[in-house]
Amino acid sequence: MENPSLLPLLDARLPLTEEKVAEAARLAGVPLAQAWGVVRYYPRYRGLPQGRLLVDDPVARARDFARLRAGADGSYPPLGLEALSPIYLRFTPEGRFVEWQGRLVSFRDFRLPFNLGRGKHLLPPEPILSLAQYRALGGLQALAALLQGGASPEGVLRAVEEAGLLGRGGAAFPAHVKMRAVARGAAPKYLVVNADESEPGNFKDRFLLEHHPFLVLEGALLAALAVGAERVYLYVREEFEAAQESLQKALGELEEAGLLPVPMEVFRSGGLYICGEETALLESMEGKRAEPRLKPPFPGEKGLWGRPTLVQNVETLANLPLILREGPGTWRAREPKLFSISGDVAHPGLYELPLGTPLGEALRRAGREPSELQAVLLGGAAGVFTRDFAFPLRFKERLPLGAGAIVAFGPAVDLWEVLLGLVHFLKEESCGKCFPCPLGTAVQVEMVGRRERNPALVRDLAETLKGSLCGLGQSASWAYQSLLEVEGAA
Template identity: 40%
Template sequence: MNSSAAPPEASRYRVPQPYDPTAARLLADWCATGAPATLSDHLLRHGPAVPVAPVPDGRTPMPLVEAVERAGLTGRGGAGFPTARKLRAVAERGGRTVVVVNAMESEPASRKDQFLLAVAPHLVLDGAVLAATVVGADTVHVCVPRTRAVQYAQLGAALNDRVRARLDPVRWRLHALPHAYVSSESTSLVSWLNGGPARPQGHPPHTHERGVARRPTLVHNAETLAHLALIARHGPDWFRRAGTPEEPGTTLVTVSGAVSDPGVREAELGTPLATIIDRAGGPAETLRAVLLGGFAGTWLPAENLRVPLARRDLAPLGATWGAGVLVALPRSACGLSETARMLAYLAAHSARQCGPCHFGLPAVAEDFTALAAGRADRDLLSRLHRRTALLPDRGACRHPDGAARLAASALHAFAADVDQHLTHGACAAAHRPTWIPVPPAEPPRTWR
């Protein structure tokens, strides 16, 4: 189902038919109507944002931070940090604080935050207002990439509607930032908002101690804030009806690659990867592997598709659901070629502020390119293993860690292809069209 009124980002995807109504929370309105929710639609369905979670028996409602903690909400931007802990860390600093909505979504394989903001922007903005109420902030900064002019205009219109309705007790500031892979890191946003470059600042103080304008600053991903808005309305017990006891709730997943109906899906945590692929129309071809988590994620062989989308189950495989990306790779593709292109992109988009990014990532990317092309020397494989082992936990940010994880998982998942490329040259699949779109590898010309 498509709506002619749908904004461009929303109209890229059909409403999944059939969809799982138990998993449709953030996307419930979209699944029901196929149209983006205006402010009037949003208020009609949800009412205004409330600062505390309701209770059914008339007792005093619990504070929002306690409700979020009991709900077990974790960040949906990739790191999975407990949301209540971040709220408390800023609130306990006292004084004038700041809230930043991180809608940068610099992961090239992800569209979930763009899609959520296109179809349900006011859930995200409600969550930001509620977070500001909790931590005592009077200003909310909303950060989007300057390369997405349509998204910027849509959000600007949504914010203008709220201002005209005199809905919120905060000042809104909408910003368009340089779009690089590391510009979505929280300290990158704070640096840019303070007049510096949109690059990670790998040194204390932490943003919750001193961030924008030297004030304690809460930075939250767009999807995280939308979940917070629903917890405030429906309470922690409602939130826990989906997901697993250890990892409750739902999450948005961008499903792409060799599937019949690619797009953004909402799934309960604990849903098997194979089920999520089936909800995207099923495999378009026999699958070789899936990439979970995006460019900083992990390759998993197809025999792991029954594993649940949950950190507890993915950890033994060295994987995490990260930024909510699931890419299906068919048997007709070359996983080494796909990985080489992603590593070249990651190397070009590093901040080049420390040794692992300045020297390590380009070296790993060059070796992987040679491996994918069948030009490997006899020492290449041992060199790749050594270099990927040296990258994690040494950078000013986690950028080199993600690249190392991607490279190491590819060497494991495509071990038979590695042997083929080392001994007989590149396989035939290496010369076929690629399945994972990779943006131009050139870094932004300016970080301001």
């Protein structure tokens, strides 16, 4: 990277003026027009709403949304708080806060309650926020073996392949294939940890970063050494300030202990849902609008600044220390997956379950009999409504698992109101680069608003959206289509 990235330069100059934007453009080595295009694209530069804001997520939509919205000055996109929803924020000139237990807690200090986590492999027995705690759990064994010659980069790649680890960000692409593609590339190479978790209903990555940062960092270092990356970027959703603090502190401890063989840097994301798409993420890091690239070439060939780049999800990388410590066979025998379960269940939270667990069993773990539910939303906005409670929660099945969001809805919930929130979200988050997505998502909002049930019209909408450049548009009609199926089966 010859010049600093534009986004951090703009962040350091908030609130922006014409002079500050010009200075940031000069330091980043980009045209002034490009800098202004970025300023007008990302919400935090345009000016965030102020006052009391209702987090507009699927759970709030199921809780008499109109009444909740009447008590707010505006709304804000889903923020990984579904297990606590409905919940309000306060945006003031002094900062951003979460209304929690009768007080205002700043974004920097607010962490998801630790008791939401239920698991024993990926999830720790207590918040692990110090290097000593992590080592006491057996952490850093895999990294130490690699650094001391007891393991090799090829050994790491082979273990990931033998484990059959699939990406946990939603696409379920074989992790070893992406890693080997980057390993074959010419230096310099990079690793980007995708922590821009913005899918409605998901809070697994946020929980890991806030309560178990060393596990994620060890996984990232193992991957970086395995593929020969010379630098690691932790691309963290910009609102996750407590997660950023946890990572910065953990990085400081690793560096002080001499356990940071590859430089690592926390990069504050662009703050949009589309930033979770790996090529849009790279565009934002390069100081551009977060718009997906045409593929091929894929990031493994031509990624960040045109160099081979491995982009992996937080949970994917968190599995690497476990695979290497336990052995790929032992890991594969239980193949843990994190599921964010919220909505009409007695115990909303983050559940670590073996892949293949029936949906109904996952709901029972969270304290709700499936027969008492109207439906669940599986996979978030890019997911589906279903009543198939025997469905095995596994990748590459009939229904999209996505990143593992499960939102349960009781019999009294107006599912069309929930769907309306999802389609509004997709419309607002469309980057606008390709024609089918902004057109199709806008039409979809109008159709859902009038509760259009004509199957032919919905099929036409779906065909239009299939022509979108990335997954946001391509999956935008899935929830709509599936709700009609659920209604038809009722």
